[in-house]
Amino acid sequence: MQMKAKTMPVEMEKGKRKNQVVDDEEKGMLPKLHFPSSQYQKSLKLSGKCYIDSAIRTIQTILKAKEVEWFIEHPQFQHFFHIKNRKQKWMGMWVLVLRSACVAKKHELWFVVNGVAIRYSLRELGLISGLYCHEYPPNHERLGGTTFMNKYFGGKRVTYADLEKQMSAMKSKPSEDRKKMAVLFFLASILVGGRKSGEGASPVDSFFLSVVDDLDACLLAFEAIPSLRNHFREDVNGANSSCPRMCKMQYKRKSGTKEFSLKAVNDKLGNNTKDIESILVATAAEEELLETIGMDKESCWADDADDAAVDGWTKIIRKGKKQVFFEEQFRMDLASRTGQIEGPTNPIGGPSNNAIWSG
Numbered sequence: 001m002q003m004k005a006k007t008m009p010v011e012m013e014k015g016k017r018k019n020q021v022v023d024d025e026e027k028g029m030l031p032k033l034h035f036p037s038s039q040y041q042k043s044l045k046l047s048g049k050c051y052i053d054s055a056i057r058t059i060q061t062i063l064k065a066k067e068v069e070w071f072i073e074h075p076q077f078q079h080f081f082h083i084k085n086r087k088q089k090w091m092g093m094w095v096l097v098l099r100s101a102c103v104a105k106k107h108e109l110w111f112v113v114n115g116v117a118i119r120y121s122l123r124e125l126g127l128i129s130g131l132y133c134h135e136y137p138p139n140h141e142r143l144g145g146t147t148f149m150n151k152y153f154g155g156k157r158v159t160y161a162d163l164e165k166q167m168s169a170m171k172s173k174p175s176e177d178r179k180k181m182a183v184l185f186f187l188a189s190i191l192v193g194g195r196k197s198g199e200g201a202s203p204v205d206s207f208f209l210s211v212v213d214d215l216d217a218c219l220l221a222f223e224a225i226p227s228l229r230n231h232f233r234e235d236v237n238g239a240n241s242s243c244p245r246m247c248k249m250q251y252k253r254k255s256g257t258k259e260f261s262l263k264a265v266n267d268k269l270g271n272n273t274k275d276i277e278s279i280l281v282a283t284a285a286e287e288e289l290l291e292t293i294g295m296d297k298e299s300c301w302a303d304d305a306d307d308a309a310v311d312g313w314t315k316i317i318r319k320g321k322k323q324v325f326f327e328e329q330f331r332m333d334l335a336s337r338t339g340q341i342e343g344p345t346n347p348i349g350g351p352s353n354n355a356i357w358s359g
Contacts, residue, residue, distance in 0.1 A: 029309040030326050032102045033112060037332040040098050043262040052080055055189035058167060059182055064174050067182070075292075077186065079130045082247040084236050089251055089260045092221035092228060095269070096120075099333070104307040114269055115330025116276040116323045117313055118224045124280050126295040128219050130244030133295050148180055160188050219246060221265075226275045231268045232260070241285045266337045273330060278313065278323040 035042075060068055071077045096118070101110040108121040122133035149158065152166055167185045170178045222229045223245060232252060239248040282290060290296045313324045 029312060030101075030112065030117075030329060031307075031309045034100045034102060035098050037329075037336040040333065040336040041262065041266065042098065043094075052083070052190050055186050056081060058164070059186065062167065062171055063178070063182060067174050067179060070179065071182075071186070076131060079244055079247050080190065082239070082243055084250045089232070090218060091260050091262050091265045092232070093218045094262060095265050096221050103310050104305045105310055107304050108310065110310060110313075112326065112329050112333075113221075113225065114271075114273045114276060114333050115326045115328075116273055117278050117326070118220070118276065119279050119314075120220050123290070123295050124220060124223075126244070126290055126293050127280050127282060127286055128223060128245045130246075130289060130293060132293045148177070151177075152181070163188050222249075223280055224277045225269070227268050227270055227272060228265065232265075242289060244286075244289060269333075269337065271334055273323075273325065276323060278321075279317050 059071060072081050096111040096113065099111045099113050101112055101117070103110050108119060111118045111120070125131065126133040146155070149155070153162065163181070163185045167181055170181055172178070222233050229249075233249045234252050236248055236250050287296065316324060
């Protein structure tokens, strides 16, 4: 069921939403959400290995200083070496997942938090990571070749574990092949999703396997929602202004998993919605960064699917609105976190409401 956005704001913010929210004439429509609001207190035991930290440590251990310097100076890889604390906290992501919207877009995810629609697109990925997020070049499938991969893997299906093993075995003198293997290992560690090990391990993307012959994903909630950013994150002293956001802030040092539990994050969401950004707004320095990585235009992927609701939200925001707000969804979200809504709230997979995480 789709719902129209309301024009009347909540009482606590009466008079503060002028020129900021969607009205009925603009047809701000809320699509179906994946989960009902009764599930917003449903925790999950989340844990995961920090492959960014592992990959960088492996590269720094195996490669010579000159080879490591190539990564540190590379415009795409250098920012991962700048991160002060590479271990991630997963509850910010889980808060968004529970509020994810069903959309037809291939290159955008949308979430509705405290009644505000929040976008995660390739542009947001670029702002946070500094990675090139524009379309692949024409005929990218034909770039590179299979000579390198056939030499080391004989054309078989290659997994992350295969790359890690081969990378560890190349403790010899520096060579072009070792640099190629290190690049592929780095890409598979950081950019490629899916299971990394075991029988169900995902194969490494074929494009990465071929393009290596031609050498030349948890912070959004804390960036879009100021109340979470101010409580859980802090500035990194001395961070370069030209760096992406992941280099400029780090998690505050807090003791115990309860400090980053779902309950703790939900509590900090509070009832203030006026500062939440539907689309991350770039600073002047970030505009230069976006231009550098090919994301200076708002829409860089022409092949994305149509979605009437999402296209309407984007159109509204481009007209100068700060956010797309749905009052009814806000009330449901708040009620679910203050115990005023009925529905199952037991955690998934266990009795504890404090999720377990590891970086």
